[in-house]
Amino acid sequence: MSPRELLLNSFQAALDAADPLKIVPAHLPSPPKGKTLVVGAGKAAAAMAQAVEAHWPVEANLEGIVITRYGHGLPTRKIEVIEAGHPLPDQHGELATQAILASVQALNANDLLLGLFSGGGSSLLSLPITGVSMGELKDITRQLLLCGASIQEINTVRKHLCAVLGGRLAAACRAPIHCLIISDVTGDEPTHIASGPCAPDPTTYADALAVIKQYAVHVSPHVMNILQDKSQHGEAETPKPGDPIFRNVKNCVIATGxxxxxxxxxxxxxxxxxxxxxxxxxxxxxxxxxxxxxxxxxxxxxxxxxxxxxxxxxxxxxxxxxxxxxxxxxxxxxxxxxxxxxxxxxxxxxxxxxxxxxxxxxxxxxxxxxxxxxxxxxxxxxxxxxxxxxxxxxxxxxxxxxxxxxxxxxxxxxxxxxxxxxx
Missing domain, CATH: 3.40.1480.10 (MOFRL domain)
Structure with a gap:
């Protein structure tokens, strides 16, 4: 085998070890009494959705929405796949996230929220908090991507500018939550993968402000005032470790680097x-x-x-x-x-x-x-x-x-x- 073939085949072996179609089935939970709502976001979201459909009991009630990057979609029957902007968020992601949030808020205790999250989910779940526009979110994201900030630092800011990241999706749900997660970050902590929609967030608005200042990210006075006000008063802070909303939440990292x-x-x-x-x-x-x-x-x-x-x-x-x-x-x-x-x-x-x-x-x-x-x-x-x-x-x-x-x-x-x- 030539050196080039050795390199390419080793890369393929690495990819095979993280193939959603191969690894998702073994980690699926049992269906609930009610319906199962599948929601997800990330570059692997469509493949994960396909794997769920292929192995979910035919008689069970299954529906959902997942968001993936443009060009990463796959055909599905019951789970809608929506393509949106990455690495910069866009309106398609915003509208899809609004639909996900509304569906999650409609669940009850007999239902199940099945989350499918992978790298890229942070920009795809792009529903800005009240007072922040999509244009402002996109501009801040662009600057963070160019300044040399780590993915953890970037996500600290995004968690505090987006309405479903940093555990906020879990906070909106009354049903048990089971998340399958493919890690794209060092350390494999669910809070950092797709900015942890259903994971406790140990960071704060003050931390987000510190990142913005450290990398000299230009933020409009309007957005800066929002962040500073929330930092000073603890208003609408992301849910933290130990919060009771996570008692019925299970985050399972099923593939890692x-x-x-x-x-x-x-x-x-x-x-x-x-x-x-x-x-x-x-x-x-x-x-x-x-x-x-x-x-x-x-x-x-x-x-x-x-x-x-x-x-x-x-x-x-x-x-x-x-x-x-x-x-x-x-x-x-x-x-x-x-x-x-x-x-x-x-x-x-x-x-x-x-x-x-x-x-x-x-x-x-x-x-x-x-x-x-x-x-x-x-x-x-x-x-x-x-x-x-x-x-x-x-x-x-x-x-x-x-x-x-x-x-x-x-x-x-x-x-x-x-x-x-x-x-």
Whole structure:
């Protein structure tokens, strides 16, 4: 098997470990006496809804609405799938969230709310709180995505600007709640996945204001006044851990980045390649993380330490990119371009970095592949790798090399998958 095939097949093994059609059925609850309302949001929501329909008792009363990103829908019979804006919220998401909230509020104690949540749900469940417009929510979200804030920090703000996030959906429900969750965040805490619609929120309006100030996010005086007023008076705060509204709520994380990395680890072992798991909690600037990993790869290449090649360095998590240039690209291609520069044509090293949802940043590629001759080929094409990196233009680098990896929507989202293969 060629190095490229090893990389691609390991990525597929990671995706298979998080496939909703394979993992959802084992976690379904029993039907209630009344009806089951399915609601959900995220890039995996449509696939999760399909899995529910395929395995729910035919005689049981089932209906619902889930929201997913444009292009991520799938055909369903009883559960309506609505496509909306991501990563920036839009009116389709707002209207769909209004419909979800109304349906949830109509449930009674004999019914069941079955939640299906995955990464991307925060922007899809985009119903602004009273006094905040969709335009204002969209602008604040855009700034947060560009400033280098972590997903936890971004979600802290969104929880306090949106009417169903941060446990507020659970607060609106009188029926028992059972949520199936696919994690796209480090730590796999339900409160951070899709901003925890049915999970307790330990953060406050004061925390949201602190994030806005830390990253110098421009907020209109009108919205700032709303946040400051709620922070000072504790008005309409999100429900906190220990709140009795969560007594009949069960949040089950059924797929994680670590499970997918473990599947890739098993794949490499079966091909007599030593896997070195670096974990699923990697954060920080993509280009800086790449420099650290390049140092580890060099140590293995030059000194057989800590293992003798062939070795696969496997990692997940979610790095960030502070956008200062005007190029194209996401955190995975930026990681790979920085890695290429740091490795400086080291002959033994190949790499792949992809977002498991099939979308790196806002582009149509999942990520890219790096080969030992990537820099050589780039120079032959007249490319300047350092200039491209400084312009946040890693997409152009790998596009010119024909090494972008385009999968289309995977309808899976367990964060990033990175592997550095040292032969």
């Amino acid at each position: 670590h499970q997918s990395l473990a599947a890739a680890e098993c794949f490499f072992r079966t091909h007599n390649i030593t896997p070195l798991m670096l974990g699923d909690t990697v954060t920080g600037e993509a280009r800086e993380v790449a420099k650290v990993y390049a140092a580890v790869a060099k140590e293995i290449c030059h000194y057989d330490n800590p293992f003798k090649p062939p070795v696969a360095l496997i990692s997940g998590g979610e790095t960030t990119v502070t956008v200062k240039g005007h190029g194209r690209g996401g955190r995975n291609t930026e990681f790979l371009l920085s890695l290429a520069i740091a490795l400086d044509r080291l002959k033994q090293v190949y790499a792949l970095a992809c977002d498991t949802d099939g979308i790196d940043g806002t582009e149509q590629n999942a990520g890219a592949i790096l080969t030992p001759d990537s820099l050589i080929r780039a120079y032959q094409l007249g490319l300047n790798p350092n200039a491209l990196l400084n312009n946040n233009d890693a997409y152009n680098f790998f596009e010119q090399l024909n090494d972008l990896l385009i999968t289309g929507p995977t309808r899976i989202n367990v964060n990033d998958y990175r592997v550095i293969l040292i032969l």
